[in-house]
Amino acid sequence: MKKIVPVSSKKELSIFIDFPHDLYKNDPNYVPELFIAQRDLLTTHPFHKHNQLQAFLAFDNDKVIGRIAAILNNTSNEFNHVNDGFWGFFDCIDDQETADLLFSTAANWLKGKGVTQKFIGPVNFSTNEACGLLIKGFDSPPMLMMTYNAPYYETLVEKAGFAKQIDLIAWHWDGQNYDDRSVKLLEALKERLKRNNITIRNVNLKNFKEETVKLREVYNSAWDKNSGFVPLSDEEFNYLAKDLKLILDPDFALVAEQDGKIVGFGLALPNYNEIFKTIKRGRLLPTGLFKLLLNKSKIQSIRIYALGIVDGYRKMGIEACLYGTIIKEYKRKGFTHAEAGWTLENNTMINEAIKAIKGDPYKTYRLYEKAI
Template identity: 40%
Template sequence: MIEVIEARKSLDDFIKFPLSLYSHDPFYVPQLTKEMRVHFSSENPFFSHCSAKFFIAVKEGRPAGRIISFVNRRHNEFHREKTGFFGFFESVNDKSVSRVLFDTAVAHLRGEGMERIRGPMNFSTNEECGFLIEGFKESPIIMMPYNPPYYTELAEDYGFEKVKDLYAYLYKVAERLPEKVLRVAAIVEKRGISVRPINMKNFRADMMIFKEVYHSAWEKNWGFVPMTDEELHYASERLKQIIIPKMTLIAEEDGKPVGFMGLVPDFNFVLKRMGGKMNPLTIAKALYYSRKIKDLRVMLLGIKKEFRNKGVEALLFREGFGPIKEGRYERVEFSWILEENIAIQRTIEAFGVELYKKYRIYGKPLV
């Protein structure tokens, strides 16, 4: 018999379930339990416009799966939809368990008046989203999802269908950037575009610049929802400790922002060795392994719509990728990229990248 219980009162069981599920998986990266407690609390400003329920599936007295179902009111207002979401899904390879979890999420969202369900989203397109469907032989880069191959079978068995695929590309750092990128960057620079690193002493103000660029660049993209100032502050504070200023850049014309790019070190390399725990030993490990990170992720990239197709991204790449060769970094992941975003795919293909991971977001009508 499978029982589903609300997990708000047993949040640690919800957070720690993946530790047992993935205990023998060499590619899984556990998140810090302490940070997840905060992320699932009222300290996360996402909950100011979201109603969510946390569920754990129990089979034979042991946790066998988990799911969150939620309504993001800002998403529905912006897109004029009645869409509910599921996220943070984990399950043993047992369709009876996954069906009960999905049934419970669907019942909650129908009760909220939703007309469709979509996911996984953890919690929005600004965070981890999608089931990994290709590229299971490597650990995920920071803030990218990971799951066993059987998750797609569990989702499709329930009747979920593809809504959107997301791509991740891998660039192996070369001695010199492609000539095309360098040539375009030089032309853009002569036209008066300049690039500067973010100012950590003025961090919040520069993050507001990022928000301005992001909203202009992504407004028409699938799944976009404008960030509140509180959400921006919360997200940027989580990343502040690992940001490298000379790789987090603002492009400007006459002092006004036109583009933004952030290359972030893959802190998952450290988290994997901390095992979800925060104590003197794991902190010592973090200090040691943070100096051995070899991968980066292009997490933030946006060009204001009036400056698109003018080569601004080439200048950002030239300036941001320059310091890579000075350090220890060997690979850069570009992620995630919408399957229909052919323009940016063509741009980064100039680097000789490999499409090495794919993620899928599923959906299903509720009426």
């Protein structure tokens, strides 16, 4: 007999986090999330101070067959002047009845919290975190901080009544197969920017706290017109920055600055999923930490995680300088492939720029919605 249980204990939370490991145990492209990171995301992340989340598990007798989280993102609703609810952390066996039960339970919880408009997902809080259902590109593992799911999820979600809201595109470069025009023009572009007192430099890790304050302003400004955007609070951005600092390579962490004011930044991250893939059930202890430390230098790929320019500074060549510098470092360090993503399908300016440097739109992720 199938039943839904709200997650309310540490044991149930562990079961919730671990369920995908069993579901995907035979999938060669599955990458386990780190247990400690998922636990903190679901319990102690600053998001929970102003918003609400309820996780649910689906059981068939004593066997776990699915999971979902209902997410009330008050910040998103206030910023976008809506009254929507979200779903995330969705995983399920290939069974429509189970999926329908999970979605209806999450929707009913949100209705009980006063949500009256749309039911949107998958988002693991908002578009600032991992989001989107993979619908194209199942032949390779996900890059760092990107989602992954089986192909049958698309049918489960659509048969549950959800329709496409928007697609998110991940772009790929293999080996040296990119247009390096921005590298060749890099010095000339930098000279042109200097005439406007704009310089490109690396993030100052020794003064990271002060840098973080400035970067949050740029982040919240550069993406504020994107569909579904939610500004990050000081605490949320600091939480993100603290995590990123642990894994970033300073050569790939760049800012554009005019007279001491940061007007843009670009950040590429080593693809730690290459290591996480080998860490059983996402546990760093007893051997996972050793694998992490031992294999850091063997990472072969990067993910261009973010590239944002403040309004009024776009189309000046800053984007090309940031991309050119990242490509130059990618080549110098001998990486074998790279991903940029994600970008919104309707962000024509950035998508055309990525196509111009031979980016291949190799994965597509979809956000879904329906009336609640």
